[in-house]
Amino acid sequence: MTGLKILAGIACAFAFITLPYWANQGVMFLAGLALIEIIFALAWNLLFGFTGLASFGHAAFFAIGAYLTGYVLKAAIGIPFLLLILASGLAGAVVAAITGLVLLRRTTGIHLAIFTLALAEVLRLFIGYSTALGREDGLASIPRPVLELGFTTIQITSGNAYYWFICVMALVLGGLLWVICHGPFGRVLVSIRQDPERTAFMGVNVRGYRLTAFILSGGFSATAGSLYAPWAQIVTPETGHWIHSTQPMLAALLGGAHSFWGPVIGTLVFSVINYLTRNLIGLSEVVIGVVLLVIVLAAPNGIVGLIKMIRRRFFSTPGSSPAGTRS
Amino acid sequence: MSTILEVSDVHKSYGSLKVIKGVTFEVAKGDTFAIIGPNGAGKTTMFKVITGEVKRDSGTIRYKGEDVSDKTEFERVRLGMGRTFQVARTYPDVTVLDNIVVAIEVRRAARNENAPHWYNVSLRADIVAEAEEHLRDLGLSDKRDMEARFLSHGDKKRLELGLALAGMPEVLMLDEPTAGMSPQDRHATTELILRLREEKKMTVVITEHDMDVIFELASRILVLNHGEALAVGTIEEIRANPLVQDVYLGKEMYSAEG
Ligand SMILES: Nc1ncnc2c1ncn2[C@@H]1O[C@H](COP(=O)(O)OP(=O)(O)O)[C@@H](O)[C@H]1O
Ligand SMILES: [Mg+2]
Numbered sequence: 394m395t396g397l398k399i400l401a402g403i404a405c406a407f408a409f410i411t412l413p414y415w416a417n418q419g420v421m422f423l424a425g426l427a428l429i430e431i432i433f434a435l436a437w438n439l440l441f442g443f444t445g446l447a448s449f450g451h452a453a454f455f456a457i458g459a460y461l462t463g464y465v466l467k468a469a470i471g472i473p474f475l476l477l478i479l480a481s482g483l484a485g486a487v488v489a490a491i492t493g494l495v496l497l498r499r500t501t502g503i504h505l506a507i508f509t510l511a512l513a514e515v516l517r518l519f520i521g522y523s524t525a526l527g528r529e530d531g532l533a534s535i536p537r538p539v540l541e542l543g544f545t546t547i548q549i550t551s552g553n554a555y556y557w558f559i560c561v562m563a564l565v566l567g568g569l570l571w572v573i574c575h576g577p578f579g580r581v582l583v584s585i586r587q588d589p590e591r592t593a594f595m596g597v598n599v600r601g602y603r604l605t606a607f608i609l610s611g612g613f614s615a616t617a618g619s620l621y622a623p624w625a626q627i628v629t630p631e632t633g634h635w636i637h638s639t640q641p642m643l644a645a646l647l648g649g650a651h652s653f654w655g656p657v658i659g660t661l662v663f664s665v666i667n668y669l670t671r672n673l674i675g676l677s678e679v680v681i682g683v684v685l686l687v688i689v690l691a692a693p694n695g696i697v698g699l700i701k702m703i704r705r706r707f708f709s710t711p712g713s714s715p716a717g718t719r720s
Numbered sequence: 721m722s723t724i725l726e727v728s729d730v731h732k733s734y735g736s737l738k739v740i741k742g743v744t745f746e747v748a749k750g751d752t753f754a755i756i757g758p759n760g761a762g763k764t765t766m767f768k769v770i771t772g773e774v775k776r777d778s779g780t781i782r783y784k785g786e787d788v789s790d791k792t793e794f795e796r797v798r799l800g801m802g803r804t805f806q807v808a809r810t811y812p813d814v815t816v817l818d819n820i821v822v823a824i825e826v827r828r829a830a831r832n833e834n835a836p837h838w839y840n841v842s843l844r845a846d847i848v849a850e851a852e853e854h855l856r857d858l859g860l861s862d863k864r865d866m867e868a869r870f871l872s873h874g875d876k877k878r879l880e881l882g883l884a885l886a887g888m889p890e891v892l893m894l895d896e897p898t899a900g901m902s903p904q905d906r907h908a909t910t911e912l913i914l915r916l917r918e919e920k921k922m923t924v925v926i927t928e929h930d931m932d933v934i935f936e937l938a939s940r941i942l943v944l945n946h947g948e949a950l951a952v953g954t955i956e957e958i959r960a961n962p963l964v965q966d967v968y969l970g971k972e973m974y975s976a977e978g
Contacts, residue, residue, distance in 0.1 A: 406818045519822075565891045573842055576839055576841050577829070577835070577836045581822065581825075584811055584822050587811045587813055587814075588809050591883070593792075593793050593794045593795055594793055594794070595797065595822070596797035596798045596830045597794055598794050698884070
């Protein structure tokens with residue numbers, strides 16, 4: 394089974410990398426978008442699926458990264474692009490640290506969800522009023538950057554080049570998140586999700602771990618936003634809208650929140666649905682709604698949970714794969 | 721023998737309800753110290769005050785001479801206190817082995833004992849070996865790869881004990897370790913606690929309403945009544961104490977609690 398999983402992974406990676414050779418510009422744009430949204434969904438799920446904290450305002454972090462990168466690129470200040478991505482991630486992390494320090498003192502559960510939602514909406518309104526950030530119109534015609542690697546310079550100003558750059562970044566960021574989730578740190582997070590009090594009595598500073606997870610999640614979300622700005626070449630307040638916050642949630646629920654790969658699968662399925670229904674206004678929402686309903690009713694643990702269930706039933710592998718830690 | 725835990729004049733109220741009213745006692749290193757008393761006497765509350773789950777209103781709790789009254793629960797654990805809960809709490813979604821592995825990794829990180837790094841994605845062999853040793857101790861080796869939610873009640877209790885033991889506590893606090901167990905399981909658990917106590921040289925603080933378990937395990941007993949310490953002493957002293965006899969005579973002395 395692991396062999397099959399690796400094979401599926403390689404096939405998927407191959408499809409993404411060769412995509413500029415066999416697909417049109419529109420598909421390529423959506424594919425790049427999907428990769429960015431995958432990082433965003435993974436970052437959100439580090440908090441939800443692994444730590445057990447629900448943020449309903451994660452689009453705010455995405456918007457912070459997108460606006461910072463978009464603004465600096467437009468202003469042509471000359472900061473190396475990789476440094477700009479890093480700075481965007483750090484900005485998201487700092488904002489997460491400040492809000493997390495305040496919010497995570499007492500609130501978890503539904504209160505955290507509402508507070509994050511409210512804070513994100515405040516940020517979006519602020520952006521909408523900010524002339525420097527283009528008010529409701531946002532920042533348009535953001536140039537694509539040049540990649541200065543010290544020993545060489547790579548033009549990623551063309552669509553294809555920037556697309557491949559997104560592929561590489563998705564691999565790096567996704568890989569980093571994978572390691573974080575599957576190491577000792579991730580194991581403690583999964584323990585906190587299952588029983589925070591029990592975990593505190595093993596000697597874990599639960600609040601500290603939650604805050605760290607929040608900071609990491611905010612940082613990675615902002616990094617995703619940073620990649621987004623030069624790809625879409627326009628950033629509007631919509632990137633920080635609560636509807637955008639629901640994207641990683643729906644992806645995680647559809648794919649399976651307790652599995653690392655759940656949000657990846659969920660995002661890909663949503664992207665495909667969006668593409669297939671692109672000409673039928675409003676239909677994609679209906680299809681997505683129905684798919685979600687079916688999944689939630691038939692498989693509370695998402696597509697990954699469904700696959701595991703089928704595998705267990707038909708191939709009678711012992712139910713030994715721990716949900717959440719290894720998948 | 722030296723004192724490891726010192727509770728002096730501790731008070732605790734929930735609103736206007738005074739639950740602990742100036743309780744003082746000491747636990748010597750190596751003792752098995754039992755807190756007994758009728759339902760609602762304040763045993764669990766006393767337990768929570770010692771572990772840090774609730775904060776005392778006044779008085780002090782000293783651990784190895786250090787005032788820990790204002791320390792959080794995880795800080796007290798890091799100083800060497802371990803505990804189990806009245807209703808067993810384990811990690812249901814992961815395997816029995818992974819339950820123990822987390823406990824070991826957390827302990828090693830807290831004590832700087834050759835802990836894995838954040839990027840050590842695969843379980844390290846020495847940690848798995850240590851976990852398997854704990855499972856052998858607990859008699860859970862054959863359940864190694866089972867998700868904890870599928871365990872029987874007794875096995876869950878055992879696994880929870882294992883979570884506490886993997887933290888290598890100097891003082892192990894057990895809140896009703898045999899609650900809800902069948903007589904056989906109860907006996908097996910008592911034996912297990914006896915054996916582990918000898919092997920690991922731990923001090924044990926225990927609340928329990930089953931007097932057979934108490935008489936088998938305890939070296940000293942604190943009797944609580946309406947939040948006051950009625951008596952402290954050895955089993956013989958407690959049995960002979962007229963105050964204790966007065967309070968309990970003819971009554972259902974140690975009823976099961978909720
Ligand atoms: N969290 C709480 N809030 C209010 N009252 C409580 C709380 N916990 C316990 N009590 C009360 O404190 C008293 C002692 O409870 P407890 O310590 O659980 O006793 P025991 O464990 O000896 O049965 C009881 O009257 C109980 O109702
Ligand atoms: Mg009790």
